[in-house]
Amino acid sequence: MASPETRVLLVTPDFPPAKGGIQLLLERLIENAPGLRTRVLTLGQEGATEFDRDAGLDVRRVARADGDRRIAALRLNAQTLREAATFRPDVILSGHVVASLAAISLRRALRTPFVQYVHADEFRVRARLSAAAVRRADATIAVSAYTREMALAAGARPERVNVIHPGVDLPAAVPAAREEEPTLLTVATLLFRYKGHDVMTRALPLIRAQVPEARWIVVGDGPFRPAIESAIEAYGLGGSVELLGRVSDSERNEWLDRASVFCMPSRLPADGLGGEGFGIVYLEAAAHGMPSLGGNVAGARDAVLDGETGLLVDPTDHLALAAAATRLLAEPELARKMGAAARRHAEAHAWPLIAAKVEALLHEVASGRVPPAV
Amino acid sequence: MCGICGRTDDPAATAVKAMNAAMVHRGPDDQGIHTDAEAGISIGARRLSVIDVEHGHQPLANEDGTIWAALNGEIYNHPALKAMLRERGHRLATGTDTEVLVHLYEDYGPDLVYALEGMFAFAIWDSRNGSLLVARDRFGEKPLFYSSEGGQLAFASELTVLAAGTELSGDLDPAAVDEYFVYGYLPGERSILSGARQLPPGHLMRWSAGGELELRRYWHPPSPSGAGAESTEDLVGELRRLLETSVRSRLIADVPLGVFLSGGVDSTLIAALAARESSGAIKTFTVGYDVGEVSETDVARATARELGSEHHELILPQEEVARRVPAVLSAMDQPLADQSLPAFHAIAEFAREDVTVAVGGEGADELFGGYPRYRWLARAERIGGVVPKPLAALGSRALAGALPAGRSRRLADVLAPREAMERQLDWIAGPRTALRGSLYGPRLAGASSRAQPVAELERACEAADGSVAGRFMLLDQVHWLPGDVLTKADRASMQISLEVRTPYLNHELAEFAATVSPDLHTSGKGKVLLRLLLAELLPDSSRRRPKTAFRVPAAEWLRGPLAPVLRDQVDSGCTYEEGWIDRTAASTLLEEHLRGDADRSEALWSLLAFGLWLDRLRGRDGIA
Numbered sequence A: 001m002a003s004p005e006t007r008v009l010l011v012t013p014d015f016p017p018a019k020g021g022i023q024l025l026l027e028r029l030i031e032n033a034p035g036l037r038t039r040v041l042t043l044g045q046e047g048a049t050e051f052d053r054d055a056g057l058d059v060r061r062v063a064r065a066d067g068d069r070r071i072a073a074l075r076l077n078a079q080t081l082r083e084a085a086t087f088r089p090d091v092i093l094s095g096h097v098v099a100s101l102a103a104i105s106l107r108r109a110l111r112t113p114f115v116q117y118v119h120a121d122e123f124r125v126r127a128r129l130s131a132a133a134v135r136r137a138d139a140t141i142a143v144s145a146y147t148r149e150m151a152l153a154a155g156a157r158p159e160r161v162n163v164i165h166p167g168v169d170l171p172a173a174v175p176a177a178r179e180e181e182p183t184l185l186t187v188a189t190l191l192f193r194y195k196g197h198d199v200m201t202r203a204l205p206l207i208r209a210q211v212p213e214a215r216w217i218v219v220g221d222g223p224f225r226p227a228i229e230s231a232i233e234a235y236g237l238g239g240s241v242e243l244l245g246r247v248s249d250s251e252r253n254e255w256l257d258r259a260s261v262f263c264m265p266s267r268l269p270a271d272g273l274g275g276e277g278f279g280i281v282y283l284e285a286a287a288h289g290m291p292s293l294g295g296n297v298a299g300a301r302d303a304v305l306d307g308e309t310g311l312l313v314d315p316t317d318h319l320a321l322a323a324a325a326t327r328l329l330a331e332p333e334l335a336r337k338m339g340a341a342a343r344r345h346a347e348a349h350a351w352p353l354i355a356a357k358v359e360a361l362l363h364e365v366a367s368g369r370v371p372p373a374v
Numbered sequence B: 001m002c003g004i005c006g007r008t009d010d011p012a013a014t015a016v017k018a019m020n021a022a023m024v025h026r027g028p029d030d031q032g033i034h035t036d037a038e039a040g041i042s043i044g045a046r047r048l049s050v051i052d053v054e055h056g057h058q059p060l061a062n063e064d065g066t067i068w069a070a071l072n073g074e075i076y077n078h079p080a081l082k083a084m085l086r087e088r089g090h091r092l093a094t095g096t097d098t099e100v101l102v103h104l105y106e107d108y109g110p111d112l113v114y115a116l117e118g119m120f121a122f123a124i125w126d127s128r129n130g131s132l133l134v135a136r137d138r139f140g141e142k143p144l145f146y147s148s149e150g151g152q153l154a155f156a157s158e159l160t161v162l163a164a165g166t167e168l169s170g171d172l173d174p175a176a177v178d179e180y181f182v183y184g185y186l187p188g189e190r191s192i193l194s195g196a197r198q199l200p201p202g203h204l205m206r207w208s209a210g211g212e213l214e215l216r217r218y219w220h221p222p223s224p225s226g227a228g229a230e231s232t233e234d235l236v237g238e239l240r241r242l243l244e245t246s247v248r249s250r251l252i253a254d255v256p257l258g259v260f261l262s263g264g265v266d267s268t269l270i271a272a273l274a275a276r277e278s279s280g281a282i283k284t285f286t287v288g289y290d291v292g293e294v295s296e297t298d299v300a301r302a303t304a305r306e307l308g309s310e311h312h313e314l315i316l317p318q319e320e321v322a323r324r325v326p327a328v329l330s331a332m333d334q335p336l337a338d339q340s341l342p343a344f345h346a347i348a349e350f351a352r353e354d355v356t357v358a359v360g361g362e363g364a365d366e367l368f369g370g371y372p373r374y375r376w377l378a379r380a381e382r383i384g385g386v387v388p389k390p391l392a393a394l395g396s397r398a399l400a401g402a403l404p405a406g407r408s409r410r411l412a413d414v415l416a417p418r419e420a421m422e423r424q425l426d427w428i429a430g431p432r433t434a435l436r437g438s439l440y441g442p443r444l445a446g447a448s449s450r451a452q453p454v455a456e457l458e459r460a461c462e463a464a465d466g467s468v469a470g471r472f473m474l475l476d477q478v479h480w481l482p483g484d485v486l487t488k489a490d491r492a493s494m495q496i497s498l499e500v501r502t503p504y505l506n507h508e509l510a511e512f513a514a515t516v517s518p519d520l521h522t523s524g525k526g527k528v529l530l531r532l533l534l535a536e537l538l539p540d541s542s543r544r545r546p547k548t549a550f551r552v553p554a555a556e557w558l559r560g561p562l563a564p565v566l567r568d569q570v571d572s573g574c575t576y577e578e579g580w581i582d583r584t585a586a587s588t589l590l591e592e593h594l595r596g597d598a599d600r601s602e603a604l605w606s607l608l609a610f611g612l613w614l615d616r617l618r619g620r621d622g623i624a
Helices: A021-031 A048-055 A069-087 A097-110 A127-136 A145-153 A197-210 A225-234 A249-258 A280-287 A318-330 A332-347 A351-366 B014-021 B078-087 B098-115 B159-164 B174-183 B232-250 B265-277 B297-307 B318-330 B341-352 B364-368 B372-386 B389-402 B407-415 B420-429 B431-439 B451-460 B468-478 B480-495 B507-514 B518-522 B528-537 B539-543 B554-559 B563-572 B583-595 B601-617
Strands: A007-011 A037-043 A059-062 A091-094 A114-118 A139-142 A161-163 A183-187 A215-219 A241-245 A261-264 A292-295 A310-313 B003-007 B030-036 B041-047 B067-075 B118-126 B131-136 B145-149 B152-156 B203-208 B213-217 B257-260 B283-289 B310-316 B357-359 B499-501
Touching: A007 A069, A007 A097, A021 A037, A021 A114, A021 A280, A021 A351, A037 A069, A048 A059, A059 A069, A069 A097, A091 A097, A091 A351, A097 A114, A097 A127, A114 A127, A114 A145, A114 A351, A139 A145, A139 A351, A145 A161, A183 A197, A183 A249, A183 A280, A197 A215, A197 A225, A197 A318, A197 B098, A197 B507, A215 A249, A225 A241, A225 B507, A249 A280, A261 A280, A261 A318, A280 A292, A280 A332, A292 A318, A310 A318, A310 A332, A318 A332, A318 B078, B003 B014, B003 B067, B003 B118, B003 B159, B014 B030, B014 B041, B014 B159, B030 B067, B041 B067, B041 B118, B067 B098, B078 B098, B098 B118, B098 B131, B098 B203, B145 B159, B152 B159, B174 B431, B174 B451, B174 B480, B174 B601, B232 B265, B232 B507, B232 B528, B257 B265, B257 B341, B265 B297, B265 B364, B265 B528, B283 B297, B283 B341, B297 B310, B297 B539, B310 B318, B310 B341, B318 B341, B318 B554, B318 B563, B318 B601, B341 B480, B364 B468, B364 B480, B364 B507, B364 B528, B372 B468, B372 B518, B431 B583, B431 B601, B468 B480, B468 B518, B480 B499, B518 B528, B528 B539, B554 B563, B554 B583, B554 B601, B563 B583, B563 B601, B583 B601
Parallel strands: A007 A037, A007 A091, A037 A059, A091 A114, A114 A139, A139 A161, A183 A215, A183 A261, A215 A241, A261 A292, A292 A310, B257 B283, B257 B357, B283 B310, B357 B499
Antiparallel strands: B003 B041, B003 B152, B030 B041, B067 B118, B118 B131, B131 B203, B145 B152, B203 B213
């Protein structure tokens, strides 16, 4: 099946060295897809030259207008047209709907097929563009069943929407034993209300009423930090919460090895759209053998298998969240069992396995076959 | 709803019986007492039946009768709590919200407060370890007074009820009297009577058989942080989700229910959401007056038409004022100088003919930045930051002399270089503070220093570190809201056995409000998010003339129907006989007002409310 000749032009505004779920996803895909010849077209950013040199990838960058994402996106699309003329891709992979304009034009003009990646939030923030992209794409990759539902609601043809979860880097070994002290861990940028730090704050006193030593470690920084600090103070929780801010990868991994339960009760944003497309971080916790606690909505339903690799609860209900967290903290054997299942779930999402699925889809689209929906 | 009381040294329940008898108005439908003879403790409750009318007898116990609870108020999330408790194997015998307390206590101990959403004051007796827990809701919607002597504890929903079951002497606390004349209400922990205290909002207290008393704050309104990078649209979306949930939970009742509608943003928004949740037409109630220019019945009527509500309108005539005001003010357990108290009482009584529960807009101004004062204080702070003090003082004097009263006087005040807290004190206490020096009698000698109230206010919002507007919004949430607004709502409604529910005072909503920048809250006409949501729900209503506050024609009433009452007070009231206030100074003030030389309503009203209350306490309530 592998056809080394399949030339893929990956167009994306999000690519390393910037950090983020989409960035990591696209980098790992091309690193793990030996059967593709991929050229990346993305935006310039600080540290890009060094990254591109060290990564050994074929990356072209478009100078980004200072701070203006719209102009940057237009430039990216314009450059896509030029790049297509020289690189002559068999298929275009659009990493985000903002890169789809040129892909749509090329499909019409040169019949170059294209595959659209969708994550979730774009259906809320750029509803019309997202609808146009998924309607015209030869295939759409949705990162979760939830995102697939959003693509279908936007008018995508069901047989063309494929669910392929993001993958995860597997640490060589999971820790033999976790820390004795009951610790809840959240890793998330403090940028979005829907991540549920407010509901966690409300739940913590009830958790501590039954597991008095329980503490909550919060990794990540962002504009919501003062609000979270203020709420923690209002609940008198200062002694049992640590806001670590941004930490190094190694410190983050250390916490993933030490903490008892990963907690991120993400909910749907108030308008009911967007939210967690998948939640790679649940999978990262799983890779470290840690059970997760998430919201029973959106992409977390794919990332966490309820009752198997963790527990999913109504993310607006701090009572339910407290009860689930207490259960996992108070029943170490249950947490250990779920942690082991989580690791297996993560292993099934190793990047080579995920990249192979994407690769197969790209080959099929490039060869003109209509791919079956997954 | 209801009232609760108890005493840790009352094995025959003598005191608790007396306290139950003193609060029939709070709970006319039923009463109950639980005595643990071995421990010598009794707790009592009176009930106004709102939920599970048939089986709501209090106090009630857990499965094995070891834990007993009495509740005043409502636990709005009781259906979810019951489902959770049943899932955990608890056996619930009634449909009441009180029952969740004993079972939650079994699971969480005193931290059960974190599971509760509602307005409450409750007591839980744990016979297993001989401890008594009393707690009060987060904002102080429901009251709780206590006294502690010789290692024993007594508590009750109202101060006069506590007095009926204890040996309180009836001596007034001069510091509390001074506070009353500064603020017009009793903030914080003090009560007007020596020896009795208020359990502050968001606090719980644990008494143990050894006589130890442990007071703990479990929650306070978060200091406004102004964080986040969300769009206004997203914020309105979140507000809507939370407010809809809050309104829905407050519409659960087994008795008829209505909405107080003034026509302002706060109550209109609540009414609009209630109308969407209700299958039939909702009932709305408004009060207006036959004098002055503050009646807002037209606006309310237009809003009611738009909502399609069954609207009821009460006009409070002047002749009614002469009867109602003295009756209401004297029946208070502590004096309260809020001029709208009698009007609130009138509308509550009027609504009680049709409903047992009414929903109101209390708390919106404090949480969502409604008072114009927040914007003025922020302006004053900005001016103080850039204009040199001597120049600002000069400008202030020039403005004050050159322009008529009102807005320009406030502008002049903004320019005057002063600490923000002092300015706030003047604006909330009005002319009362300035008059303290001349009005105070010998019993209050030395109490009129300015430094103390300022220090008290500073303490009340010590946690705040945000903007000026945010700091004073927080101050109002912990000071003015429980001390005045919620005391008024509780006592006025309880005098006629009506339950008032307040959807804005949901802690999740308050926590959300604190994450929004105070500058955004207070921009434009203030309450920006509420206005935007209202524009989504009722576009026509949001365009109507904005209402400013729940006001009454106090100056006219004091010159008219209340003038003889005040004269009687100054001539023979206990306030003057006991030396709290100087009779001559009060008389001068009254005559100035009656002649129309000056508007002394603020100070005169506080004298009237205090005087009528004190005479009643001393058994001289025939004065009206």
